[in-house]
Every structure is written in C-alpha cells, then in structure tokens.
Amino acid sequence: EVxxxxxxxxxxxPGGSLRLSCAASGFTISSYAVNWVRQAPGKGLxxxxxxxxxxxxxxxxxxxxxRFTVSRDNSENxxxxxxxxxxxxxxxxxxxxxxxxxSSIMTSSTWGQGTLVTVSP
Amino acid sequence: xxxxxxxPLSLSVTPGQPASISCKSSQSLLHSSGxxxxxxYLQKPxxxxxxxxxxxxxxxxxxxxxxxxSGSGTDFxxxxxxxxxxxxxxxxxxxxxxxxxxxxxxTKLEIK
Numbered sequence: 001e002v003x004x005x006x007x008x009x010x011x012x013x014p015g016g017s018l019r020l021s022c023a024a025s026g027f028t029i030s031s032y033a034v035n036w037v038r039q040a041p042g043k044g045l046x047x048x049x050x051x052x053x054x055x056x057x058x059x060x061x062x063x064x065x066x067r068f069t070v071s072r073d074n075s076e077n078x079x080x081x082x083x084x085x086x087x088x089x090x091x092x093x094x095x096x097x098x099x100x101x102x103s104s105i106m107t108s109s110t111w112g113q114g115t116l117v118t119v120s121p
Numbered sequence: 122x123x124x125x126x127x128x129p130l131s132l133s134v135t136p137g138q139p140a141s142i143s144c145k146s147s148q149s150l151l152h153s154s155g156x157x158x159x160x161x162y163l164q165k166p167x168x169x170x171x172x173x174x175x176x177x178x179x180x181x182x183x184x185x186x187x188x189x190x191s192g193s194g195t196d197f198x199x200x201x202x203x204x205x206x207x208x209x210x211x212x213x214x215x216x217x218x219x220x221x222x223x224x225x226x227x228t229k230l231e232i233k
Contacts, residue, residue, distance in 0.1 A: 035222070037170075045162075045170065045213055045224040059220050095169055100181075106217035107160050109181060111169040 002026040002110050004096055009115030012086055016119070020081040022096030022112055030054075030074040033099040035108050036081050038092035038117075048094070051079060053102060063089070086119045093117075123148045123216045127225035134204040135233045142228045144197045144214035151194050151218075158218040161190055161199050164227075165210040173212075174199070206232055 008020040022034065036048040050059040051070045058070050069082040079096060093116050097108030124147040134140045150157045157177045162170040172181040174190045177197060187202045201208060211227040 044211075044227045045164075045215075047222045047224070050220070061221050097170075100172065100175055106220070106222040107158070107172070107175050107215075109172050111171070114169055 002098075004098060004110055004112035006094070006096055006112040006115040009094065009117045011118045011120060013121055014087055014119055016086050017082070017084045018086065018117060020083065020094055020096075020115055020117070022079045022081075024077045024079075024098070027098070029072065029077050029079060029098065031102050033105050034070075034072070034079040035097050035099075035106060036070065036094060037097060037108075037111075038090075038094045039114075040089075040092045043092075046092075047106075049081060050105065052105075053099070083117070086117075088119050091117060091119045122221055123150075123219060123223050125214055125216055125223050125225040127212075127214060127228050129228060130226060131229040131231070133231050133233050134201075136205060137203050140201040140204050140208075140230065142199045142212055142214075144192075144199070144225050146195045146197075146216055148218075149194045150197075150216050157193050157197075158216060159190075159192065159197050160215050160217065161188075162213045162215060162224075163208070163210050164213065165207075168210075170213065204230070204232070208232075 003025045005023045049070045055072045067085045072079045093114040097111040100107045100109040128143045160175040161173045164170040190199045214225040
C-alpha cells in the first residue's frame with residue numbers, strides 16, 4: 001500500500017528553522033514529483049513547494065521563496081523541506097503529496113498525514 | 122496567479138439528496154492537449170485531503186460513482202448524486218494548469 005509518513009514538525013521561535021521529512025513506503029518516491037501544501041489553523045489549502053521526480057526542478061510559493069528549500073534523498077526514499085527564518089505566518093499543518101502519475105506535476109494523489117509547525121515566542 | 126472561486130462556501134444536505142458545488146477560475150484551465158487541469162479534493166474532519174477527481178471528470182481509484190464533475194475553460198461543477206453521512210467535510214477545487222497551483226476557498230458540506 002502506498003503511504004507517505006511525515007516527520008519533523010514542532011514548536012519553533014520566530015527566526016528559527018525546521019526540517020520536515022516525507023518518507024515513502026509502498027512505492028519509489030524518485031519516480032514521482034512531490035508537492036508541499038500547508039493549511040493555517042482554520043483556513044484553506046495553500047500550495048508551498050514542488051520538486052520534480054528527478055529533483056532538477058523546484059518551485060516555491062512567493063511567501064516562502066528564499067527561505068524554504070525542498071530536496072529529495074532517493075537513497076532514503078524521502079523528500080525534505082528545509083524551512084528557515086520562520087515567522088508566525090508560517091504556522092500551519094504541512095502536507096506532502098505525491099504526483100498522481102509519474103508524469104504529473106501538480107495533481108497529487110496520496111497525501112501524508114500532515115505535520116504541525118507552530119512558530120511562536 | 123489563477124484565482125479559484127467556489128460557491129457556495131457551505132451547504133447543508135439531507136442524506137440521499139443531491140448536492141452541487143461550483144468552481145470558477147480567473148483564467149481558462151483548458152490546455153492545448155484538450156485537457157482541463159482541474160481537480161477536486163475532499164478533506165474530511167481531522168484528515169488529510171483526498172483526491173476525488175482529476176482533469177475535471179476522472180474519478181480517482183476507489184472514489185464512489187456518486188461523485189461526478191463537469192465543465193471546461195473557466196466554469197466547473199462537482200455533483201454528488203446522493204449525499205451520505207461519510208461525505209461530510211470540505212471540498213476544494215484546484216487548478217494545475219500553471220504554477221502556482223491554486224485552490225478554491227473550500228465548500229463545507231454538512232448533513233441535515
């Protein structure tokens with residue numbers, strides 16, 4: 001069965017850093033693009049970042065550009081999101097999601113369980 | 122960015138009755154390939170979003186045939202033929218024709 005298991009969330013002070021991980025099971029993550037989507041408390045879904053299956057293409061939403069970096073470790077079957085210079089506006093549940101097909105870029109089928117990031121003094 | 126606008130933002134439906142959600146985009150989602158890059162997700166309470174339909178009307182694996190969708194260009198509609206209690210949650214449309222992918226505000230479905 002296809003699963004994405006997320007880790008790495010938590011409480012961090014403004015200006016701090018966190019690294020989120022998204023580990024795949026039941027499939028080879030290097031075959032699929034992965035997107036990160038976040039959801040602020042009580043709000044809707046907001047796309048954050050994309051990494052291609054080969055890892056050579058990445059995209060970021062304007063609010064996180066220059067602060068977040070997405071990468072993949074195919075040997076560990078994981079995708080990571082490094083988040084730096086965090087602000088209160090980054091407080092959200094972060095989801096990773098795999099592309100629907102190996103050719104899919106943005107349409108995501110399987111989603112991780114989500115990990116809560118709280119930025120607070 | 123492509124703006125996605127859903128209506129209504131909430132609806133209350135009696136079990137067994139149909140429901141319909143509209144999604145309009147600020148730009149056409151029709152690609153030169155002939156596909157419209159519009160998908161629908163359902164986020165049940167306390168859960169991650171789940172894919173219902175992609176490229177407008179293609180049901181994802183395991184999705185009930187009570188869910189259907191239609192539309193092209195900038196106007197799209199999700200229909201639930203007979204609402205069941207398990208359909209409770211927030212429905213989102215999402216465009217994937219260009220970066221950044223954008224979501225509608227969400228439509229909250231509750232059962233009467």
